[in-house]
Amino acid sequence: MNTGPHPYRIGELAARVGVSVRTLHHYDRLGLVQPSARSEGGYRLYGEHDFLRLQQVLTLRCLGLPLRRIRDLLDSEDFDVAASLRVQRIALRERIEELQRIESAIGSALDTQERSGVWDWDLVLTAAAAAGNSGGNIMERYYTPEQMAQFAELRAETPPEEIEAVEREWTALLAEVRASPSLDPASPEAKALVARWDALQERTMAHFASKPGLVEAIGRNYEAGSFEGMDRAPQAADIAFIQRAREA
Amino acid sequence: MNTGPHPYRIGELAARVGVSVRTLHHYDRLGLVQPSARSEGGYRLYGEHDFLRLQQVLTLRCLGLPLRRIRDLLDSEDFDVAASLRVQRIALRERIEELQRIESAIGSALDTQERSGVWDWDLVLTAAAAAGNSGGNIMERYYTPEQMAQFAELRAETPPEEIEAVEREWTALLAEVRASPSLDPASPEAKALVARWDALQERTMAHFASKPGLVEAIGRNYEAGSFEGMDRAPQAADIAFIQRAREA
DNA sequence: CGTAAAGCCTGACGCTGCGTCAGGGTCAAC
DNA sequence: GTTGACCCTGACGCAGCGTCAGGCTTTACG
Incomplete structure (x- = not known):
């Protein structure tokens, strides 16, 4: 670990933030986090600034944003992270509701099976179908x-x-x-x-x-x-x- | 739409259950749902039995099971769908909780930003980190x-x-x-x-x-x-x- | 009966976010 | 100077399909 302006080699940075070296390679190629220098031999050398940028990327990734959107956000001068997060939150809520419907569908299917001892495909089907798209109107719930x-x-x-x-x-x-x-x-x-x-x-x-x-x-x-x-x-x-x- | 023992051509079946033709191709190759006959020209011909199998597959898919597991389940003589669903439900619950944590992390980040007008990366970072793995103990929240x-x-x-x-x-x-x-x-x-x-x-x-x-x-x-x-x-x-x- | 349109076929590449080799250089220490 | 740990690029693989491309089948219409 040298202490120049580019303290980290790729493996060190990876270990420090808890991602894989391959991930950093990937981010480099995508232009998400690029090392601010290279050694004579071609080694990637990351500085504190790169470290901060990586933190931002990982934060947004953790919130579910796709990598390219993260890149565009961080690269645009007047990036509006808040707006992006609002959009992301809406999608997240829908996804949560969907998963909750599926979970309850599984639950009722399992309940039925436990009580009756029979496995009723029709019941699972209707439950799953209801779970799959109960966001729509009535028609869409019951017809293909x-x-x-x-x-x-x-x-x-x-x-x-x-x-x-x-x-x-x-x-x-x-x-x-x-x-x-x-x-x-x-x-x-x-x-x-x-x-x-x-x-x-x-x-x-x-x-x-x-x-x-x-x-x-x-x-x-x-x-x-x-x-x-x-x-x-x-x-x-x-x-x-x-x-x-x-x-x- | 002929009315023999294999009533559906691939496009008809696809339309009937609301999936794409490509999806049925894919399921055919995976051995998930294979047409029980072919026309002389090589067209896939599906029967009622295939239709039912497809319904089962779509049901399980809707519940989030990976396709290969679905295939193994349906192919094994004594397939225990209930056990699989129980496992699936556990994973689902964890995923739901995770998404909820992320959603609240986004929410608090947005709140802070609205109230203070400032975008604090550290705050988002800690929120996201907390969301990412707040299942663990304190240590894991603050160290890599x-x-x-x-x-x-x-x-x-x-x-x-x-x-x-x-x-x-x-x-x-x-x-x-x-x-x-x-x-x-x-x-x-x-x-x-x-x-x-x-x-x-x-x-x-x-x-x-x-x-x-x-x-x-x-x-x-x-x-x-x-x-x-x-x-x-x-x-x-x-x-x-x-x-x-x-x-x- | 011929032809055009609609539908089908296989094969192949693309996407997301990396994991996982393969085959080779670099860097530091002994 | 050599060893071992680290790094490089390139490439394939994963799930679950979407989306052409290029060519055959079937069907409906005249």
């Missing part, structure tokens, strides 16, 4: 991108007034069903509701004729109870009532 | 791995009874200093404390003679106030008192 695309196609193919009409009728029908929870399933009124239900379902499904995969996916989602709690969609209770009336 | 190794060497070189003796004397001396906060710095008692302090410091530092770098690092840490709040180490107040007594 391709299915989303199919939905979009259908919307384009179907006349808007038909879509509106069907949605209004569903809203009205669901409202009527929910308005009469104590209605006798065997009564003529109940039978009428069943008839309207079946007709409307038929009318709706007709639009999906060209996409049999979607019908299947929707069915699976209803079975899985994915839409419980969403007022605009038929709920398990609604379906159960119609079923009782149909059988009565 | 190489320095840690030097500390270890010193401990090995120095007789244990000497270490104990020095630590006991420091404890006693600090207790006396703190017990007499209102002692006149010019008093003979204060002078005596200064003499004991200097002797003890000399005795301590003698052991570090072979590691000048460590002395420097320790000095920097004291200057940075890294050890404030740690009772067993001299505090700024203790040092200030001794200084006053020395100058009196």
Whole structure:
């Protein structure tokens, strides 16, 4: 360890800050931290200034910034580290949330398996899917991108007034069903509701004729109870009532 | 989309599950998901079974398992997915905690900068360092791995009874200093404390003679106030008192 | 039935942030 | 002067694909 203006050889600097020699080679090539001198034999010689720069680099690296951004930040005269860190923090928060969702998905999968002794792939799948992209809206949680695309196609193919009409009728029908929870399933009124239900379902499904995969996916989602709690969609209770009336 | 036993071509399967064709190529080469047939022209043809396998793969991938482990898991007859997930969950929790530490480090750095308007590299550095490995003990927060190794060497070189003796004397001396906060710095008692302090410091530092770098690092840490709040180490107040007594 | 468009094939390089040789010079001490 | 510790450059490898390039297949349309 000499004590000139360039006290460190590469191995010494590496040991001092706790990184590998290879890492310093890498940073040199990237222009992140370059030795301020070389020995006659070509050895890299680092000074105190280089040491400080390396500290800054490692600090920012530790916060998750990519190396090239670190270089650009430190090299630009008016580098705005704070702004970069704000961006970084946002990404970090999203990542944390994502990991937490995954962790809870794993947890519930393991719970289920412990209690039932059975390994249910469907359950893991839905849990993982929910974890994977529950940042988006409802649709994105329960359908694949391709299915989303199919939905979009259908919307384009179907006349808007038909879509509106069907949605209004569903809203009205669901409202009527929910308005009469104590209605006798065997009564003529109940039978009428069943008839309207079946007709409307038929009318709706007709639009999906060209996409049999979607019908299947929707069915699976209803079975899985994915839409419980969403007022605009038929709920398990609604379906159960119609079923009782149909059988009565 | 034909409807034989191998309904999907690669692009269709990719669209259906929402991954890229390249990804399926990759999985094919890795042996993760291989098409159960090929067309005469060499096109990959996937069946329902392949589709299910792909779902499993994507599920596990979503949970963060590396592809090769997924392959090994699915290929082994008695694959224990649950055990793998338990391991995965532990790693995940650690990662989450780490990210949370980093996020709060960024937060405090930004706070400081907003309030003071100054960008303090030392502060960011200590915050980041704390974030980087605050799972460990105090030592690891303030010294580099190489320095840690030097500390270890010193401990090995120095007789244990000497270490104990020095630590006991420091404890006693600090207790006396703190017990007499209102002692006149010019008093003979204060002078005596200064003499004991200097002797003890000399005795301590003698052991570090072979590691000048460590002395420097320790000095920097004291200057940075890294050890404030740690009772067993001299505090700024203790040092200030001794200084006053020395100058009196 | 022919042709064009869309889709598929293999192969190869690129990215991030280094780890890990290989094959060779340099530096310090004995 | 020689040994051993250190250093150099160059190159490949890792995960998990993205992204061409150059060429074949399949399908839809006329």
